[in-house]
Amino acid sequence: MSKVNDIAGQVLxxxxxAATTWLEKSSADIDALNVFPVPDGxxxxxxxxxxxxxxxxxxxxxxxxxxxxxxxxxKGALMGARGxxxxxxxxxxxxxxxxxxxKESFNTRDMAEALQKSAEVAYNGVSNPxxxxxxxxxxxxxxxxxxxVEQGEEDIIVLLDAVVTAAGDSVARxxxxxxxxxxxxxxxxxxxxxxxxxxGALRFLKxxxxxxxxxxxxxxxxxxxxxxxxxxxxxxxxVPFGYCTEFLIKGEKMEPDDIKKRLERKGESLIVVGxxxxxxxxxxxxxxxxxxxxxxxxxxxxxxxxxxxxEQHQDFLEMQKERMPATDTAVVAIASGDGLxxxxxxxxxxxxxxxxxxxxxxxxxILQVVQSVPSENIIxxxxxxxxxxxxxxxxxxxxxxxxxxxxxxxPQGVVALLAFDYETDFKANVDIMEKALPSVKTIEVTKSxxxxxxxxxKIKRRQPIGLLDDELIxxxxxxxxxxxxxxxxxxxxxxxxxxIYYGEDITAEEAENIDTSITEQYSNLQVELIKGxxxxxxxxxxxx
Amino acid sequence: MxxxxxxxxxxxxxxxxxxxxxxxxxxxxxxxxxETFRDGVDINxxxxxxxxxxxxxxxxxxxxxxxxxxxxYARLAEETDEILVIMLSSxxxxxxxxxxxxxxxxxxxxxxxxxxxxxxxxxxxFVVIKAxxxxxxxxxxxxxxxxxxxNLPRVDIQAAFTTLEFLKRGGRIGLxxxxxxxxxxxxxxxxxxxxxxxxxxxxxxxEKAIERLCRFAASYSNIExxxxxEAACPDDADLLVKRLSTIFPExxxxxxxxxxxxxxxxxPGLLVVSVLGDK
Numbered sequence: 149m150s151k152v153n154d155i156a157g158q159v160l161x162x163x164x165x166a167a168t169t170w171l172e173k174s175s176a177d178i179d180a181l182n183v184f185p186v187p188d189g190x191x192x193x194x195x196x197x198x199x200x201x202x203x204x205x206x207x208x209x210x211x212x213x214x215x216x217x218x219x220x221x222x223k224g225a226l227m228g229a230r231g232x233x234x235x236x237x238x239x240x241x242x243x244x245x246x247x248x249x250x251k252e253s254f255n256t257r258d259m260a261e262a263l264q265k266s267a268e269v270a271y272n273g274v275s276n277p278x279x280x281x282x283x284x285x286x287x288x289x290x291x292x293x294x295x296x297v298e299q300g301e302e303d304i305i306v307l308l309d310a311v312v313t314a315a316g317d318s319v320a321r322x323x324x325x326x327x328x329x330x331x332x333x334x335x336x337x338x339x340x341x342x343x344x345x346x347x348g349a350l351r352f353l354k355x356x357x358x359x360x361x362x363x364x365x366x367x368x369x370x371x372x373x374x375x376x377x378x379x380x381x382x383x384x385x386x387v388p389f390g391y392c393t394e395f396l397i398k399g400e401k402m403e404p405d406d407i408k409k410r411l412e413r414k415g416e417s418l419i420v421v422g423x424x425x426x427x428x429x430x431x432x433x434x435x436x437x438x439x440x441x442x443x444x445x446x447x448x449x450x451x452x453x454x455x456x457x458x459e460q461h462q463d464f465l466e467m468q469k470e471r472m473p474a475t476d477t478a479v480v481a482i483a484s485g486d487g488l489x490x491x492x493x494x495x496x497x498x499x500x501x502x503x504x505x506x507x508x509x510x511x512x513x514i515l516q517v518v519q520s521v522p523s524e525n526i527i528x529x530x531x532x533x534x535x536x537x538x539x540x541x542x543x544x545x546x547x548x549x550x551x552x553x554x555x556x557x558x559p560q561g562v563v564a565l566l567a568f569d570y571e572t573d574f575k576a577n578v579d580i581m582e583k584a585l586p587s588v589k590t591i592e593v594t595k596s597x598x599x600x601x602x603x604x605x606k607i608k609r610r611q612p613i614g615l616l617d618d619e620l621i622x623x624x625x626x627x628x629x630x631x632x633x634x635x636x637x638x639x640x641x642x643x644x645x646x647x648i649y650y651g652e653d654i655t656a657e658e659a660e661n662i663d664t665s666i667t668e669q670y671s672n673l674q675v676e677l678i679k680g681x682x683x684x685x686x687x688x689x690x691x692x
Numbered sequence: 693m694x695x696x697x698x699x700x701x702x703x704x705x706x707x708x709x710x711x712x713x714x715x716x717x718x719x720x721x722x723x724x725x726x727e728t729f730r731d732g733v734d735i736n737x738x739x740x741x742x743x744x745x746x747x748x749x750x751x752x753x754x755x756x757x758x759x760x761x762x763x764x765y766a767r768l769a770e771e772t773d774e775i776l777v778i779m780l781s782s783x784x785x786x787x788x789x790x791x792x793x794x795x796x797x798x799x800x801x802x803x804x805x806x807x808x809x810x811x812x813x814x815x816x817x818f819v820v821i822k823a824x825x826x827x828x829x830x831x832x833x834x835x836x837x838x839x840x841x842x843n844l845p846r847v848d849i850q851a852a853f854t855t856l857e858f859l860k861r862g863g864r865i866g867l868x869x870x871x872x873x874x875x876x877x878x879x880x881x882x883x884x885x886x887x888x889x890x891x892x893x894x895x896x897x898x899e900k901a902i903e904r905l906c907r908f909a910a911s912y913s914n915i916e917x918x919x920x921x922e923a924a925c926p927d928d929a930d931l932l933v934k935r936l937s938t939i940f941p942e943x944x945x946x947x948x949x950x951x952x953x954x955x956x957x958x959x960p961g962l963l964v965v966s967v968l969g970d971k
Contacts, residue, residue, distance in 0.1 A: 333869065362755050362786030362793070366863030369872075487875075494875045495894065562876070563896075570870075570891045571850075571883060571908075644897045647876065674897065676877060692896055 151303045152353060156253035157217035161206045163349040164221070166360065168199040170348025171341065174365040178344070181337040181367065191337035194231030199345065201228020202241060213252045218245040218262075226422055227396065233338040235394075235419045235430045236270050236282055240342070242421070243269030256307045260293035263311070273421045275412060280325030282338030288318035289346065308350045315343045316368055323370040335368050343368065389457035390415065390434040397427045399447020407446065414439055432457065477574045478523035481561055482509060482531050482539070485682030488558060488649060495565045498523065505684045508534050511541040518542055518550065525549045525574040527581065531561035533618060551578045556618055557590035558649065558682070559690030590617050591634050591689040593627050612686070627654075627686050628662055635666070638691060646673050647690040649680030654687070662687065695827040695836055696768040698777040700756075700787050701731040701951050703809075703817040704921060713824035716764050720787065720953045721754040728754070731953045740952035741924050741960065750861070751956045755786040761794035769802040774833040777806040778820045778840065781887035784812065784864055805833060807840055810887030813954060814919035814946055815847040815966040821917075822968075846916075847968050850892050850908040852901035853880045854961030862957040864889055881905070902928065905965045906935050915939070915969035919946035924960035932963060 155163075171192075178192025205224025209216050222245040225238035246269065247262025248254055254262065267286040271277050292314035296307045322336040323329040329336055344365045351360050393415075397407075404427050408420035415433030422428050427446075433439055436454045443449055478498035483489055484507060489500045498521045503509035518526050526548055530539045533556040543550040551574070555561040567584035568577055592615045599609045607613060607623045614622040614630035616637070624630040646666060650659040656679070663677045680688060699705070701719045710717060719730035722740075724747050729735040731753075735743075744751065761777075768775050777795065782788035788808045795804040809816040822843050826836045856872050859865045859882075865872070866889040871880040874894065879901035881892040892908070895901035909918065918940045922929035926949075933945055950962060 358758065359755065359786075362789045364786075369860045369863070369865055369869055491875045494873050495878075496870060566878070566894050566896055569893045571893075644899060674877075678875060 152305050153302055154253045154255050155214065155259075155304060157209075157212040157214045159353075160214050160217045161203070163352045164199075164206070164345070165203050166352035166357065167345045167348030168196070168203050170351065170360055170365055171199055171344050172196050174344055174367065177365075177367050178337050178340050181334045181340060190231065191233045191341060194234040195237055195338070195341040195345075197230045198225055198228055198234035198237050201225065202238075204228075214248045214254050215245070215251045218248045221245065226426060226428055229428055231392075231394070232417060232419065232430055233282065233341060235421060235428055236273060236338065237341070238428070239270040239273040239421055240266045240286060243267065256293075256301055256304055257297050259304060259307065260290070260297040263290040263293045266290065273419055275408065275418045275420075278326065280322040280329060280339075281336050282342045284322065284325065285315050285318045285336070285339035285342050289315040289342070305350070305353050308346070308353065312343070312347050312350050315339075315346055319343050319368045320370055329370070333370065335370050340368060390432055391436045392430075392432055392455045392457050393436040393439055393453070394430045395428075395440070395443060395452040396450040397422075397429065397443055397447045398425065398450060399427075400425060402427050402446055410442065411439065476523060477525040477527060477577055478521045479527045479529060479565055479568060480514070480517055480521060481529040481565065482514070482535055483558060483561070483682075485649075485652060485680050487679040487681040491562065491649075491678060491680070492565065495562065496568065497529075497565060498526075503535065504532055504682065505534075507683075508532070508538060511538050511545065514539055515542050515545050518546060518548060523548075526551075527574075527578060528552045529555045529561040529564055531555050531558050549574065553578060553581045553585075555585065557592065558680070558688050559588045559590040559647070559692075560585050562647075562690060563588040563692065587692060589638060589691040591615070591631060591687070591691070592618075592685050593630050593687040593689075594685050596623070627658075628665055631662060631666070631687065631689065632669075635670075635691075640670050640673070640691075643670075643673055643691050645676065645690075645692045646670070647676045647678060647692075649678050649682065649688040649690075651686045651688075652681045652683055659687075693772045693774075694830060695774040695776055695833050696772045697820060697824040697827055697836075698764060698768070698775060698791075699816070699820045700780055702780045702787075702812050702953055703778070703820050704813045704919075704948055704950055704954075705817045705820060706946065706948055709821060713821065713828055715820060715824050716768060718756050718760055718764060718787075718791075720785070720951075721756055722952055722956065723752045723754060725749040729952075730756075731951050735952060737949050737952060737955075740955060744955070744960075751952075753785075753862075753953050753956050755790050758790055758794045758797070761791055762797055765794060765798050765802065765804060769798070773802055775802060775804045776823055776827070776833060776836055776840070777804060778809050778816065778823060779806065780812045780816050781810045781884065782808045783810070783887035784889075803833060805837060807837070807844075808887070809844060811844070811847055811849065811884055813849065813921055813950055813964055813966060814948065815849040815884070815968075817919070817946075818847055818917045818966065818968040819843050843968065846970060847966065848883070848908075848912075849964060849966045850881055850883050850905055851958070851962060851964040852895065852898075852905055853882065853958060854898075855959055856880050856882075858957055858959035859889065864957055867891060898928065901963070902932050902935065905932060905963065906939075909936055909965050909967055910939050912967050912969040912971055915967055917946070917966075917968040918944070919948065919964075919966040921946075921948050921950045921962075921964040921966070923950045923955045923958055923962035925963060928963050932965070936965070 175192035175196040179190050202221045202225040206221045209220030222241040225241040229235045229238040243266030244262045247265035267290040289311045292311050301307050319335050319339040415431040417432045419430040481492040481497045482501045482503045484504040492500050499517045501517045528539045530536045536554045539552045563584045564581040567580050596607045596611050596613050605623045612627050612630045614634050622630050622633040667675045698716045719733045722729045777791045779788040779791050792806045823836050868882045868889045868891045870891045878894040883892040
């Protein structure tokens, strides 16, 4: 591949024009990444429209220098910016124009500086910068460009290649920085947009125009577990989102910073950018009238847009439903201990109701969660014999179809959930899950609350005792002693996997000792150790 | 002049069937860094996995060039007036688009129809074989198109993975992302629906994964064709074939290895069952 040491205005135009076409192909996919409660539900479309306006102006620029084209792009972006993401994008171009100011062409060093400027200007445009968004992606991209220059890189393609990779990694990390993304299991839409634009520019420079015609940009996937948040406690008032209000003010001697200060308390997600003759405003407010009234005093208003975000939110929820895996059935599990809750979440439970031994949830608790899950058919896994009956009452209180798979222990709940088949219907799944229950044996280890005699065992207070499938069959001096006794009674030749969930009172070291002991004794087994953090039970073992 | 059938290397049709039915196969491209290979032509399965184990750069795949299609069309046009091209799911690659665009370049010389199988591997292959058999028996293009249309909804597929990491990295994971991030070690099971990757389920052990693939096949009451494919796990595939022989004659099960292109996106340990049949 030929080296590119230096880029002038014409190539700058062409590369971002190609990038715009590239972005256009994935704008619908980027729209689909939007997450509640980010109400501008069309990031991909907004960025694409902003880029179109950016490039139209770039081709109108009479000046073919890099500086001339970049300034034209910045102007086009400001004039045509749509939505939150579009306005921030316009600041990226504004920064680039500042960085390339007066330059006929640019090399890697200039490019790194310009990207740095872009990131800075983008941060400054937003009144409350949030990490895990396109701002972070710009910052990380700029940082990588700087690192490449410090290594002496002179080929713009090599530099941009590294920058695109860094931007991609940064996009993949966004869910770690922003909880709403993590909860929805997606990456930041604006960050993805920035990545796609840079990737498009890179592909153009590499001469991959044919491939760009045939292919589509990739949406980056986060590698975090898709764990669903616990449903919100009832009684939380629904806060209205209000109106997403956007416009462009054209006037004279305007001061964007001043305007920003005046609007700061009038709403959320405020962005004010521009110069003395054109200022773009984006704000989420309950009273758009007041904002417009204030703005008309400063100049003439253009491209005024006021959208009802509550309505958008409804549309968004509908769209979310379509994005869910193709099943009309959701599983609600009952468990306590954050480790166990995560296990169920990561295996696809739609929600987990807190509860278990000595803290049985009420029918109402379960009902609330059932109602909050966006499916009409719900399978409940009680995971405790004392909760089965409570769970069965839920059906009489809801229009939804409810089936209770009578799981008596956590391991039974896990095998039931694992058996879930996305390709089959509600009834068949209930059947498959029930049939899976006998395939697992459960050992629970706890401490006796009082001295007693039961099943021929003499038990002292606080002594470790063990239950096999809910029946007390062993007592011992230590937890390991109890576990060994019970394992000795089972036909371990049939077993494949042993999972040890250790409780909140157990240290990792203690648990590892148990793990080692079982692994040594039963070398043919796959043994997995999980921090379940459950109360009361020091250990829950699943033998499959 | 019989209709000529064209497909891609991902359809995994065994070489002897390709020869017998005179099917033209366009190889998908495979890249290790700067080196480009034509799938199944310049690199075979063994060479691929050997390289995968030693290479520093991870392979990527690329759509065959328009030229590769155009040359195949031109060669076939000397022998026939009708060509049917069956490609793997347009939602997973640009192959279908490339096949279509190259066909447009040939305007007038020969009638070329391009069909999106919305599928891959032998599930796609079964339909290609059906088309090629009909072509060999002298069916015209429109009749063959009808056969293809009738049979595409009859193919189904489930695959057990050891990891979804490769699928994710290649950007093909789709809704099967739901199977990622499990705290317990699982064998994800996926399917293709409407041309896209979808989750089918999870299995706790390899043994259970094989059981599930059997259950999937057994959910078909009338099975016309069946295939078991693997990527670097022949023993598991043998075991699966043995289990499946209780519901379908063992000698009729196509037992093949997926191409390196599929291996690139799934990683080793892939086990796939494809069926052509009715529930």
